[in-house]
Amino acid sequence: MNEKREGYSLSAIERRRRRRRAVVLGWILAGLAFMFFITTIVRLKANSRQAAMPQSHESRVETRER
Amino acid sequence: MNNLGASSSYQRMTDGHIDRFAPCAVVRADIADYFALLKPRVMSLVVFTALVGIVVAPGGIHPWLGLVSLLCIAVGAGASGALNMAFDADIDAVMRRTANRPIPRGAIARDEALGLGLVLSIGAVSMMGVFINWMAAGLLAFAITFYVLVYTIWLKRRSAHNIVIGGAAGALPPVVGWTAVTGRIDLDSLALFAIIFLWTPPHFWALALYRCEDYRRAGIPMLPVTAGRDAARKQIFIYSLLLVATSFPPYFSGIAGPAYLVAAIALGGLFIIAAWRVLRIRAAPACERAARQMFGFSILYLFMLFAMLLAERGFGYA
Numbered sequence: 001m002n003e004k005r006e007g008y009s010l011s012a013i014e015r016r017r018r019r020r021r022a023v024v025l026g027w028i029l030a031g032l033a034f035m036f037f038i039t040t041i042v043r044l045k046a047n048s049r050q051a052a053m054p055q056s057h058e059s060r061v062e063t064r065e066r
Numbered sequence: 067m068n069n070l071g072a073s074s075s076y077q078r079m080t081d082g083h084i085d086r087f088a089p090c091a092v093v094r095a096d097i098a099d100y101f102a103l104l105k106p107r108v109m110s111l112v113v114f115t116a117l118v119g120i121v122v123a124p125g126g127i128h129p130w131l132g133l134v135s136l137l138c139i140a141v142g143a144g145a146s147g148a149l150n151m152a153f154d155a156d157i158d159a160v161m162r163r164t165a166n167r168p169i170p171r172g173a174i175a176r177d178e179a180l181g182l183g184l185v186l187s188i189g190a191v192s193m194m195g196v197f198i199n200w201m202a203a204g205l206l207a208f209a210i211t212f213y214v215l216v217y218t219i220w221l222k223r224r225s226a227h228n229i230v231i232g233g234a235a236g237a238l239p240p241v242v243g244w245t246a247v248t249g250r251i252d253l254d255s256l257a258l259f260a261i262i263f264l265w266t267p268p269h270f271w272a273l274a275l276y277r278c279e280d281y282r283r284a285g286i287p288m289l290p291v292t293a294g295r296d297a298a299r300k301q302i303f304i305y306s307l308l309l310v311a312t313s314f315p316p317y318f319s320g321i322a323g324p325a326y327l328v329a330a331i332a333l334g335g336l337f338i339i340a341a342w343r344v345l346r347i348r349a350a351p352a353c354e355r356a357a358r359q360m361f362g363f364s365i366l367y368l369f370m371l372f373a374m375l376l377a378e379r380g381f382g383y384a
Binding site: 024038039042046 | 094095096097100128130131134137197
Protein backbone atom coordinates (compact mmCIF):
# COMPACT_ATOMS: atom_id res chain seq x y z
CA MET A 1 0.00 0.00 0.00
CA ASN A 2 3.05 2.25 0.04
CA GLU A 3 2.80 2.67 -3.70
CA LYS A 4 4.02 6.09 -4.78
CA ARG A 5 1.28 8.16 -6.43
CA GLU A 6 2.09 9.28 -9.96
CA GLY A 7 0.76 12.13 -12.07
CA TYR A 8 -0.10 15.72 -11.43
CA SER A 9 -0.96 16.73 -7.89
CA LEU A 10 -2.99 19.87 -7.26
CA SER A 11 -1.40 22.82 -5.59
CA ALA A 12 -3.09 24.50 -2.62
CA ILE A 13 -4.51 27.25 -4.86
CA GLU A 14 -5.84 24.72 -7.35
CA ARG A 15 -7.46 22.70 -4.58
CA ARG A 16 -9.07 25.85 -3.21
CA ARG A 17 -10.36 26.80 -6.65
CA ARG A 18 -11.73 23.31 -7.24
CA ARG A 19 -13.57 23.50 -3.94
CA ARG A 20 -14.97 26.93 -4.82
CA ARG A 21 -16.15 25.65 -8.22
CA ALA A 22 -17.86 22.70 -6.55
CA VAL A 23 -19.59 24.94 -3.99
CA VAL A 24 -20.83 27.38 -6.67
CA LEU A 25 -22.04 24.51 -8.84
CA GLY A 26 -23.91 23.12 -5.85
CA TRP A 27 -25.61 26.47 -5.26
CA ILE A 28 -26.52 26.74 -8.95
CA LEU A 29 -28.10 23.26 -8.90
CA ALA A 30 -30.01 24.06 -5.71
CA GLY A 31 -31.19 27.34 -7.27
CA LEU A 32 -32.35 25.51 -10.39
CA ALA A 33 -34.29 22.96 -8.33
CA PHE A 34 -35.94 25.80 -6.38
CA MET A 35 -36.72 27.66 -9.61
CA PHE A 36 -38.25 24.58 -11.25
CA PHE A 37 -40.41 24.00 -8.18
CA ILE A 38 -41.71 27.57 -7.93
CA THR A 39 -42.26 27.81 -11.70
CA THR A 40 -44.26 24.58 -11.68
CA ILE A 41 -46.46 25.92 -8.86
CA VAL A 42 -46.96 29.26 -10.67
CA ARG A 43 -47.88 27.53 -13.94
CA LEU A 44 -50.18 25.03 -12.22
CA LYS A 45 -51.95 27.86 -10.41
CA ALA A 46 -52.45 29.79 -13.66
CA ASN A 47 -53.74 26.72 -15.47
CA SER A 48 -56.15 25.71 -12.70
CA ARG A 49 -57.48 29.29 -12.50
CA GLN A 50 -58.08 29.21 -16.24
CA ALA A 51 -59.90 25.90 -15.98
CA ALA A 52 -62.09 27.17 -13.14
CA MET A 53 -63.07 30.37 -14.97
CA PRO A 54 -66.80 30.68 -15.80
CA GLN A 55 -67.72 30.05 -19.41
CA SER A 56 -67.62 33.01 -21.76
CA HIS A 57 -70.83 34.57 -23.12
CA GLU A 58 -70.33 32.97 -26.55
CA SER A 59 -69.86 29.48 -25.18
CA ARG A 60 -72.90 29.92 -22.89
CA VAL A 61 -75.08 30.88 -25.90
CA GLU A 62 -73.67 27.92 -27.79
CA THR A 63 -74.55 25.54 -24.95
CA ARG A 64 -78.10 26.95 -24.67
CA GLU A 65 -78.69 26.61 -28.42
CA ARG A 66 -77.62 23.00 -28.28
CA MET B 67 9.75 21.68 -23.21
CA ASN B 68 8.44 24.71 -21.43
CA ASN B 69 9.02 24.92 -17.76
CA LEU B 70 6.11 26.93 -16.43
CA GLY B 71 5.34 24.84 -13.38
CA ALA B 72 1.65 24.28 -12.80
CA SER B 73 0.57 26.30 -15.83
CA SER B 74 2.34 23.86 -18.15
CA SER B 75 -0.49 21.42 -17.47
CA TYR B 76 -2.69 23.22 -19.95
CA GLN B 77 -0.09 23.84 -22.59
CA ARG B 78 0.33 20.81 -24.78
CA MET B 79 3.00 20.35 -27.38
CA THR B 80 1.54 19.63 -30.80
CA ASP B 81 3.92 19.27 -33.72
CA GLY B 82 6.55 21.12 -31.79
CA HIS B 83 4.28 24.11 -31.10
CA ILE B 84 2.52 24.99 -27.92
CA ASP B 85 -1.22 24.77 -28.44
CA ARG B 86 -2.44 27.22 -25.84
CA PHE B 87 -6.07 26.31 -26.40
CA ALA B 88 -5.71 22.52 -26.16
CA PRO B 89 -7.86 20.67 -23.64
CA CYS B 90 -6.12 20.50 -20.28
CA ALA B 91 -5.81 17.61 -17.88
CA VAL B 92 -6.03 19.77 -14.81
CA VAL B 93 -8.75 22.37 -14.69
CA ARG B 94 -7.33 25.32 -12.85
CA ALA B 95 -9.93 27.92 -13.70
CA ASP B 96 -11.54 29.99 -11.01
CA ILE B 97 -15.25 30.82 -10.90
CA ALA B 98 -14.39 34.36 -12.05
CA ASP B 99 -12.91 32.89 -15.27
CA TYR B 100 -16.15 31.08 -16.07
CA PHE B 101 -18.07 34.26 -15.32
CA ALA B 102 -15.79 36.25 -17.65
CA LEU B 103 -16.43 33.63 -20.34
CA LEU B 104 -20.10 34.65 -20.34
CA LYS B 105 -19.24 38.27 -21.27
CA PRO B 106 -21.04 39.81 -18.26
CA ARG B 107 -20.99 43.37 -19.60
CA VAL B 108 -22.66 42.38 -22.87
CA MET B 109 -25.03 40.18 -20.87
CA SER B 110 -26.09 43.11 -18.67
CA LEU B 111 -27.11 45.19 -21.71
CA VAL B 112 -28.93 42.19 -23.19
CA VAL B 113 -30.81 41.60 -19.92
CA PHE B 114 -31.72 45.28 -19.65
CA THR B 115 -33.10 45.53 -23.20
CA ALA B 116 -34.96 42.23 -22.75
CA LEU B 117 -36.47 43.55 -19.51
CA VAL B 118 -37.76 46.58 -21.43
CA GLY B 119 -39.28 44.21 -24.02
CA ILE B 120 -41.05 42.29 -21.23
CA VAL B 121 -42.31 45.42 -19.47
CA VAL B 122 -43.62 47.33 -22.51
CA ALA B 123 -45.27 44.31 -24.17
CA PRO B 124 -49.08 44.44 -24.08
CA GLY B 125 -50.84 42.18 -21.60
CA GLY B 126 -48.84 40.93 -18.72
CA ILE B 127 -46.81 38.10 -17.37
CA HIS B 128 -46.58 36.69 -13.86
CA PRO B 129 -43.55 38.42 -12.25
CA TRP B 130 -41.92 35.08 -11.51
CA LEU B 131 -42.31 33.93 -15.12
CA GLY B 132 -40.92 37.30 -16.24
CA LEU B 133 -37.90 36.63 -14.04
CA VAL B 134 -37.51 33.14 -15.50
CA SER B 135 -37.68 34.61 -19.03
CA LEU B 136 -34.96 37.10 -18.13
CA LEU B 137 -32.80 34.32 -16.69
CA CYS B 138 -33.21 32.26 -19.87
CA ILE B 139 -32.25 35.27 -22.02
CA ALA B 140 -29.26 36.04 -19.76
CA VAL B 141 -28.04 32.44 -19.89
CA GLY B 142 -28.56 32.37 -23.66
CA ALA B 143 -26.51 35.56 -24.03
CA GLY B 144 -23.80 34.12 -21.78
CA ALA B 145 -23.76 30.91 -23.82
CA SER B 146 -23.32 32.94 -27.02
CA GLY B 147 -20.39 34.74 -25.39
CA ALA B 148 -18.74 31.46 -24.38
CA LEU B 149 -19.20 29.99 -27.87
CA ASN B 150 -17.86 33.20 -29.43
CA MET B 151 -14.76 33.06 -27.22
CA ALA B 152 -14.23 29.38 -28.05
CA PHE B 153 -14.24 30.06 -31.79
CA ASP B 154 -12.34 33.35 -31.61
CA ALA B 155 -9.61 32.29 -29.16
CA ASP B 156 -6.90 32.66 -31.81
CA ILE B 157 -7.81 36.25 -32.71
CA ASP B 158 -8.54 37.18 -29.11
CA ALA B 159 -4.95 36.22 -28.27
CA VAL B 160 -3.46 38.78 -30.68
CA MET B 161 -5.75 41.68 -29.79
CA ARG B 162 -4.83 43.89 -26.84
CA ARG B 163 -8.47 44.37 -25.83
CA THR B 164 -9.18 40.64 -25.65
CA ALA B 165 -5.80 39.05 -24.86
CA ASN B 166 -6.71 38.76 -21.19
CA ARG B 167 -9.84 36.70 -21.80
CA PRO B 168 -9.91 33.29 -20.05
CA ILE B 169 -9.02 31.15 -23.12
CA PRO B 170 -6.05 33.16 -24.48
CA ARG B 171 -4.83 33.54 -20.89
CA GLY B 172 -4.84 29.74 -20.60
CA ALA B 173 -7.26 29.61 -17.69
CA ILE B 174 -9.97 27.71 -19.57
CA ALA B 175 -9.52 25.24 -22.43
CA ARG B 176 -11.21 25.96 -25.73
CA ASP B 177 -13.17 22.68 -25.71
CA GLU B 178 -14.37 23.38 -22.21
CA ALA B 179 -15.73 26.78 -23.28
CA LEU B 180 -17.38 25.13 -26.28
CA GLY B 181 -19.00 22.50 -24.06
CA LEU B 182 -20.17 25.07 -21.54
CA GLY B 183 -21.62 27.27 -24.30
CA LEU B 184 -23.52 24.38 -25.87
CA VAL B 185 -24.90 23.10 -22.56
CA LEU B 186 -26.02 26.58 -21.51
CA SER B 187 -27.60 27.25 -24.93
CA ILE B 188 -29.61 24.03 -24.87
CA GLY B 189 -30.57 24.61 -21.24
CA ALA B 190 -31.71 28.22 -21.80
CA VAL B 191 -33.77 27.41 -24.91
CA SER B 192 -35.36 24.32 -23.34
CA MET B 193 -36.27 26.20 -20.17
CA MET B 194 -37.75 29.07 -22.17
CA GLY B 195 -39.81 26.59 -24.21
CA VAL B 196 -41.10 24.50 -21.32
CA PHE B 197 -41.78 27.29 -18.83
CA ILE B 198 -42.66 30.31 -21.01
CA ASN B 199 -43.56 29.57 -24.64
CA TRP B 200 -41.97 27.92 -27.66
CA MET B 201 -42.14 31.02 -29.86
CA ALA B 202 -39.83 32.89 -27.47
CA ALA B 203 -37.66 29.77 -27.20
CA GLY B 204 -37.39 29.58 -30.99
CA LEU B 205 -36.39 33.24 -31.17
CA LEU B 206 -33.78 32.75 -28.45
CA ALA B 207 -32.39 29.72 -30.30
CA PHE B 208 -32.32 31.76 -33.52
CA ALA B 209 -30.45 34.63 -31.81
CA ILE B 210 -27.80 32.28 -30.38
CA THR B 211 -27.39 30.39 -33.67
CA PHE B 212 -27.21 33.62 -35.67
CA TYR B 213 -24.58 35.10 -33.37
CA VAL B 214 -22.41 31.99 -33.40
CA LEU B 215 -22.82 30.66 -36.94
CA VAL B 216 -23.54 33.77 -39.02
CA TYR B 217 -21.57 36.42 -37.12
CA THR B 218 -18.73 34.59 -35.33
CA ILE B 219 -17.92 31.75 -37.71
CA TRP B 220 -18.99 33.15 -41.07
CA LEU B 221 -18.97 36.95 -41.28
CA LYS B 222 -16.53 38.20 -38.63
CA ARG B 223 -13.40 37.15 -40.51
CA ARG B 224 -14.76 37.57 -44.03
CA SER B 225 -16.87 40.69 -44.44
CA ALA B 226 -16.59 44.38 -43.61
CA HIS B 227 -20.34 44.21 -42.98
CA ASN B 228 -19.83 41.65 -40.20
CA ILE B 229 -21.13 43.97 -37.54
CA VAL B 230 -24.04 45.29 -39.63
CA ILE B 231 -25.56 41.85 -40.29
CA GLY B 232 -24.31 40.28 -37.06
CA GLY B 233 -25.96 43.09 -35.11
CA ALA B 234 -29.31 41.36 -35.68
CA ALA B 235 -28.43 38.83 -32.97
CA GLY B 236 -27.77 41.54 -30.40
CA ALA B 237 -30.97 43.35 -31.38
CA LEU B 238 -33.24 40.37 -30.71
CA PRO B 239 -33.36 40.28 -26.85
CA PRO B 240 -36.19 42.86 -26.51
CA VAL B 241 -38.17 40.91 -29.14
CA VAL B 242 -37.55 37.68 -27.20
CA GLY B 243 -38.72 39.44 -24.02
CA TRP B 244 -41.81 40.81 -25.79
CA THR B 245 -42.62 37.38 -27.27
CA ALA B 246 -42.25 35.77 -23.83
CA VAL B 247 -45.22 37.91 -22.75
CA THR B 248 -47.41 37.86 -25.86
CA GLY B 249 -46.44 34.59 -27.53
CA ARG B 250 -46.14 36.36 -30.92
CA ILE B 251 -43.85 38.75 -32.78
CA ASP B 252 -45.52 42.17 -33.08
CA LEU B 253 -44.54 45.10 -35.28
CA ASP B 254 -44.00 47.22 -32.15
CA SER B 255 -41.38 44.80 -30.87
CA LEU B 256 -39.60 45.10 -34.20
CA ALA B 257 -39.33 48.86 -33.56
CA LEU B 258 -37.17 48.04 -30.54
CA PHE B 259 -35.21 45.58 -32.66
CA ALA B 260 -34.57 48.28 -35.29
CA ILE B 261 -33.15 50.71 -32.71
CA ILE B 262 -30.51 48.24 -31.47
CA PHE B 263 -29.85 46.96 -35.00
CA LEU B 264 -29.00 50.46 -36.26
CA TRP B 265 -27.16 51.36 -33.05
CA THR B 266 -24.69 48.47 -33.41
CA PRO B 267 -22.66 49.64 -36.46
CA PRO B 268 -21.81 53.18 -35.22
CA HIS B 269 -21.07 51.75 -31.77
CA PHE B 270 -18.59 49.13 -33.00
CA TRP B 271 -17.11 51.22 -35.81
CA ALA B 272 -16.30 53.93 -33.25
CA LEU B 273 -14.44 51.26 -31.27
CA ALA B 274 -12.75 49.97 -34.43
CA LEU B 275 -11.57 53.51 -35.26
CA TYR B 276 -9.36 53.71 -32.18
CA ARG B 277 -8.55 49.97 -32.12
CA CYS B 278 -7.85 49.86 -35.87
CA GLU B 279 -4.32 48.45 -35.52
CA ASP B 280 -5.55 45.74 -33.18
CA TYR B 281 -8.15 44.60 -35.73
CA ARG B 282 -5.63 44.82 -38.59
CA ARG B 283 -3.14 42.66 -36.68
CA ALA B 284 -5.83 40.08 -35.96
CA GLY B 285 -6.95 40.12 -39.61
CA ILE B 286 -10.52 41.11 -38.85
CA PRO B 287 -12.00 43.08 -41.78
CA MET B 288 -13.65 45.84 -39.78
CA LEU B 289 -14.73 48.80 -41.92
CA PRO B 290 -11.87 51.16 -40.86
CA VAL B 291 -9.39 48.39 -41.78
CA THR B 292 -10.84 47.48 -45.18
CA ALA B 293 -12.31 50.78 -46.43
CA GLY B 294 -10.21 53.22 -44.45
CA ARG B 295 -10.96 55.49 -41.51
CA ASP B 296 -12.60 58.23 -43.58
CA ALA B 297 -15.10 55.84 -45.15
CA ALA B 298 -15.85 54.45 -41.68
CA ARG B 299 -16.43 57.97 -40.33
CA LYS B 300 -18.95 58.65 -43.13
CA GLN B 301 -20.74 55.38 -42.46
CA ILE B 302 -20.87 56.13 -38.73
CA PHE B 303 -22.54 59.46 -39.48
CA ILE B 304 -25.06 57.94 -41.93
CA TYR B 305 -25.98 55.15 -39.52
CA SER B 306 -26.29 57.67 -36.68
CA LEU B 307 -28.88 59.64 -38.68
CA LEU B 308 -30.77 56.43 -39.45
CA LEU B 309 -30.60 55.41 -35.78
CA VAL B 310 -32.02 58.70 -34.54
CA ALA B 311 -34.84 58.50 -37.11
CA THR B 312 -35.59 54.94 -35.97
CA SER B 313 -35.85 55.98 -32.32
CA PHE B 314 -39.18 57.82 -32.94
CA PRO B 315 -41.56 55.02 -34.10
CA PRO B 316 -42.11 53.68 -30.53
CA TYR B 317 -43.70 57.04 -29.66
CA PHE B 318 -45.97 57.07 -32.71
CA SER B 319 -46.99 53.44 -32.25
CA GLY B 320 -48.05 54.16 -28.68
CA ILE B 321 -45.62 52.01 -26.72
CA ALA B 322 -43.78 55.16 -25.57
CA GLY B 323 -45.04 58.47 -24.20
CA PRO B 324 -44.01 62.14 -24.42
CA ALA B 325 -41.11 61.78 -21.96
CA TYR B 326 -39.58 59.18 -24.27
CA LEU B 327 -40.05 61.51 -27.24
CA VAL B 328 -38.24 64.35 -25.46
CA ALA B 329 -35.41 61.99 -24.45
CA ALA B 330 -35.17 60.57 -27.98
CA ILE B 331 -34.86 64.10 -29.44
CA ALA B 332 -32.26 65.24 -26.87
CA LEU B 333 -30.20 62.03 -26.89
CA GLY B 334 -30.48 61.75 -30.67
CA GLY B 335 -29.17 65.31 -31.04
CA LEU B 336 -26.18 64.49 -28.85
CA PHE B 337 -25.58 61.26 -30.76
CA ILE B 338 -25.49 63.14 -34.07
CA ILE B 339 -23.14 65.75 -32.57
CA ALA B 340 -20.81 62.93 -31.42
CA ALA B 341 -20.92 61.35 -34.90
CA TRP B 342 -20.34 64.77 -36.51
CA ARG B 343 -17.25 65.27 -34.34
CA VAL B 344 -15.93 61.86 -35.38
CA LEU B 345 -16.54 62.83 -39.02
CA ARG B 346 -14.89 66.26 -38.81
CA ILE B 347 -11.98 65.80 -36.40
CA ARG B 348 -9.12 64.12 -38.24
CA ALA B 349 -6.04 65.35 -36.33
CA ALA B 350 -4.11 62.59 -34.54
CA PRO B 351 -4.83 62.60 -30.79
CA ALA B 352 -8.16 64.46 -31.01
CA CYS B 353 -9.72 62.05 -33.53
CA GLU B 354 -9.07 59.10 -31.24
CA ARG B 355 -10.61 60.99 -28.35
CA ALA B 356 -13.70 61.78 -30.45
CA ALA B 357 -14.09 58.09 -31.37
CA ARG B 358 -13.70 57.03 -27.72
CA GLN B 359 -16.30 59.61 -26.65
CA MET B 360 -18.67 58.40 -29.36
CA PHE B 361 -18.20 54.78 -28.23
CA GLY B 362 -18.84 55.67 -24.59
CA PHE B 363 -21.83 57.89 -25.38
CA SER B 364 -23.40 55.25 -27.62
CA ILE B 365 -23.69 52.91 -24.61
CA LEU B 366 -25.25 55.68 -22.52
CA TYR B 367 -27.59 56.55 -25.41
CA LEU B 368 -29.04 53.05 -25.69
CA PHE B 369 -29.29 52.67 -21.94
CA MET B 370 -31.07 56.02 -21.47
CA LEU B 371 -33.46 55.45 -24.37
CA PHE B 372 -34.57 52.06 -23.07
CA ALA B 373 -34.57 53.34 -19.47
CA MET B 374 -37.11 56.00 -20.55
CA LEU B 375 -39.40 53.30 -21.95
CA LEU B 376 -39.11 51.46 -18.65
CA ALA B 377 -39.62 54.57 -16.51
CA GLU B 378 -42.67 55.67 -18.48
CA ARG B 379 -44.27 52.27 -18.06
CA GLY B 380 -43.31 52.27 -14.38
CA PHE B 381 -44.93 55.66 -13.76
CA GLY B 382 -47.88 54.89 -16.02
CA TYR B 383 -47.25 57.63 -18.59
CA ALA B 384 -47.34 55.34 -21.62
